[in-house]
Amino acid sequence: MAGSPCPDEVMRKVIDTMNMEDVTICYGMTETSPVSMQTRPDDDLSLRVSTVGRPSPHAEIKITDPATGETLPIGSAGELCTRGYLVMQGYWDQDEKTAEVLGDDGWMRTGDVARMDDNGYVQVTGRMKDMVIRGGENIYPREIEEFLYTHPDILDAQVIGVPDERYGEELMAWVQLRKGAEKLTAEALREFALGSLAKFKIPRYVHVVEEFPTTVTGKVRKVEMRETSVELLEQGDVIDDYRAASV
Template sequence: MLSYSRGPEGELWELTIAQVLDRAVEHWGDSLALVSCHQSKRYTWRELRDAADALARGLVSLGVRRGDRVGLWSTNCAEWVLVHLACARAGAELVNVNPAYRTHELAFTLQKSRMKVLFLWERDSRAEYAQILDEARSGKQLSLEHAIFFGTDCWKELLTAQAGIRAAVMPTDVANIQYTSGTTGQPKGVMLTHRNQVNNGKLLAWGMRYTERDRICVPVPLYHCFGCVIGTMSALASGAAMILPNWTFHPQATLQAVQAERATSLYGVPAMFIAELGLPDFKSYDLSSLRTGMMAGAPCPVEVMKRVMCEMRCAELTIGYGQTESAPVVTMSAPDDPMEVRVSTIGRALPCTEMKIVSVLDGETVPAGEQGEVCARGYMVMKGYDDEPEATARVIDAEGWLHTGDLGMMREDGYIHLTGRAKDMIIRGGENVYPREVEEFLYTHPKVAEAQVVGIPDERLGEVVVAWIRLKAKEESTEDEIRKFCEGKIAYFKIPQYVRFVEQFPMTVTGKIQKFRIREIEITDRGLAKVAEQETA
C-alpha cells in the first residue's frame, strides 16, 4: 500500500469572502460575531458587515480598485478584522505585515508588495510605527500613496465615505498576500485566493463541529494564517463568534477572555498553551465552557497536549498541520480521535484534500510507513509566490502537488507522523525563522566575515535562534554588540538568543558547513540533550 490518502468528499463554496460575510448576516445577523476584549468592542454579524462595507467605500474613495494592494501593519484588534473584510468587499488584495517588522523588513515589504495603502497605529507599547514607516520610506520610490492611522480623523472620514462599490470580485481572485521567509534569504509573498481561504475556514469549522453557538478565543496573531483563516474564516463560515483577548498574546488576558466570554474553543501554538498552564493562578480560572481548540504552528509536546485536554477541559482538542502556502491547514485530527492518535500524529487529510509521501531522492510515492516528503494537493494550494514563478515552480509541481519540505510517514489508515523538517526552518514560539535570512542580515555588520544560524531546543518556545560568527581579521565583538545591531532592524523573534564567536566551522571533506554539527555542539554545551529528546506529536 502506497502513502497516499484522500480526505472525505465535501462541497466547496465558490464564494468570495464578502459573499460568505453576507451569508453569515442572512443566517445569524443579530448574533454575536466579534469581541475585542481589550478595546471593549462588540459586533453582531450585521454590525460587522455594515462597518466593513463602510470602510470598503472609504477604500474606493481613495482610488483603490480591484487587484490593488492594501497593507495592514497591526497587532490584534477589531480594526484588523474590519480592514480584512473591507478589502475583500472592494476587491483589494490585503497584505499582512508582521507588527514585529522594523525598518529593514518594512522597507522590503513596501517595495516588494507594491501596496497602495497602509493601515497602522501610530504607536503601541512595542514601537513607534509612524517613525519606523518614515525611516522605511526615506529615499525610496514606492507605490504607497496613503498611510492611514487608526483612530485619526482620516480613519473616521473613510468610514463615512459615500463612494460606490462596483468591484466584480471572483472567488479565484487573490484575497491576501502573506510574507513567509524563504531559503533564498528574502521573504516571498504567498498569494492566497478567496477560494483558498473561504473553503479552508469552512472545512475547519466542519472538522471542529462549530455552530453559531460557539465562541472561538483567538490569542494567535491575525497577521498569521492561523489567525486570519483558522480564526476569522472558520467563524465566518459557521456563525461562531470570534474573541480577541488582547493586542498580543498574554496568558492571563487569554484565560480571562475564556472565562468572561464563555469561550468554547481556544487556539494557540504550543508555547501559548505552556504559558497558560504555567500561570501561578491557573486553577482559579473557570474554563468549564471550553470543549475544543486547535494547537498548531509548531510540534506539540505530548505531555502538554495531555495537560490541555485534561486540565483545561479541552476534551476535543485537535492538532492542525499545514503552512501558509496551503491556506493553511491540510490535515487535522478529529475531536473524537483517541488521545494516542491526537498526541502522536498530525491527523489525516481534510475533505477535498489529497496527501502523499514521496521519496526525497526520486519523487516517487513511498510505501506506507516509510519516510519521505509530505505533499498536498487540492483547493487550498496557493496561487503562487508573488512575482516569483521560478520559486513557485520549485514547490508546486506540474501535477499541482505542493511540496512542503517536511518529512513524515503515513500510516495505512491515512494518519501522518511528522518526523522532521527537510528545510532548515526554525520555529520559535510559533514564528517561522529561516536561518538564511538572519545570516544575510548578519553579513551587513561591518565586523562579520561569516555567519551560520541554527535552531536549538527550548522548553518554553520550542526552539531559539543561535548564531555562530567568524569575525574579520583583527576585529573583536561581543554577543551584546551583535544583538544590539539586530534590534530595531529585524523582528525580535529572529534576533539570536545566543551568539558564539568561532575561528572555523565544522566542515565536510568537500568543504560544506555541517549545520547539524553546530546544533549538536550547542545542545551538548548547553546541556539540552533531554530537551532535544523530548517526544513531540
C-alpha cells in the same frame, strides 16, 4: 501554539491540565490556505497527540522520496506533499521559487518530513532543512525534542546541529528550565537519555537559556540559534559539553 510543531507532551498537558478534552491538531501552511489535515475530537487520544490527522475533504496527501519524487510505501518517512483546491497558484512574481515547491501536476512540496499509517493518519517528524548529519547518520531534531519534553526540569527545548571536525555535525540542545530547577548539565542529560535514545542522538552540548530567538509571529529561529552556537563554541568553555565532563 500556531506556527510550530506541538510536542506530544504539551498536547497531553493541554488536555489534562486545561481540561480541553476535545482539542485537535491541524496541519497546514500559508500556501495551503492553510489547513490540509486535521484530527477529530473522537479520535483516540494517541492519534490526537501524536499525529496531525487525515486529509481534509477534497485534499490529497502523499509521502515522497525527496530525491526522486516517487511515492513511498505506507509507514515510510519522506517529504509530505499535498494537492487540491486549497493549494496556492504560486508566489507573487516569483516563478523560480514557485517551481521549487509546486509541480505542474499540482502537488505542493511542504519541506516537512512525515509518515502515513494504514488509516491515513500522518505523523510529522521534522523539517528537511533541520536534518542533522552526524557521522553519516541522518537525525531529525523533532524526535529528540519530543524526548526532552519528558525531562522533569525542562520547560522547552530546541535541538540543532553545529559543526564538528570528527563527525561533520554534532547535536546541541537549547533548553529552558522550569522555575526552581537546578542547573542542567550535558552529562546529566546524557544519563537521563541513555537507554531511551540511541547514543548518536543524545545531544553533546547543552545551552540553558531564558528564551529562544523568534520571528515576529513566534516561530523559533533555528538559523540564528546555530549562528550564536558557533560563536559560543569558538569562545570555548561557554557551552556545557558532556565529553569535557568525562575527560
